[in-house]
Amino acid sequence: MTDLSPSSNPAPTPAPLWRRLLPPVLAATLVAVLGVALLSPSRNATDGGPLVGKPAPEFTLESLDGAQVSLAALQGRPVVLNFWASWCEPCREEAPLFRELGEKRSGENGPAILGILFQETKEQNARDFIREYALAYPNLRDPGIKTGIDYGVAGIPETVFIDKEGVIRHVDRGGLSRERLNVGLEKIGVEGI
């Protein structure tokens, strides 16, 4: 019985190395790809987007005071563009920052601040909001959300930072904190607040 095994089935030659490694490598790759996909911020990112690095879409809109405001007229000045509505709670929280920015950086190199209404249901609510937070910059109507769509706005608040040359350098989604506002400001060459 003992001489059975060697004479019968000769021990199978071991599979080549690459073949033995293939399954664990495949499994590890799959796990790695899933891990990266899970952990990558992509859709949850609060900044960036396809418009960063592109020229800011042009617009001419009417402010709540009836003045025509166009982006082209602001060329040569950095622009902070804030999409908001009175019903939006984070907009309420970030509003004092914009007032402060307007007060602190109103000089020669200060940015132009513009608000654009996004799905504002009642214009009077927006007026009340502006008065409540003493916002001293133009806030524009956006009929048909044309400009909003042009800037790829899906939710508010969203703030677009445009440099002197009219190129979008930073986009921030969600309520701004002082730090996040300063990140955007620095990218368009404006000192933070």
Place this chain on the structure above:
Amino acid sequence: MKLPVASRQSPARARLLPLALSLLLSTSLALTPDQSLRAEAIGDNLRCPICTGEPITQSTNDISREMLRDVREQVAAGRSDAEIYSYFAARYGNFVLLDPPKDGVGMLLWGAPLAALGAGGLVLWRFLRRKPTAAAAATPEAEGDTFDPYLAEVQRQTRRKEGA
């Protein structure tokens, strides 16, 4: 305090009226039935940016409605499907396309299942082809059609014993 508010409201309304009219006009944009169908088909492939996986033709919120109107305007202006898709993708990212483009990472997503299917088929084909030859090679002493290694072993052992 309330009076100035009320008085400010009326000119605002007066300004809103032509605006509302122009909006009404643009929604009733004259499209041929063909163009309408095309706009609808394009809209079916555009994701409502604030919903979960819903095309703008099915969601009822303002932004979807306006995006669809935008699509209709662009169709009326004679822009191609690809141009309209890239217009929205340039603003909202490829996320807005329910049928993502087949390049870059999209290519990988589209290609990987096909490649896996092909590779699987190849492995199966090779396995099926190899089996009979491999079995034949391993059974030099086998007699008959069916080969049983244990039977062969027993036969070999008995043969050896008979010889001894």
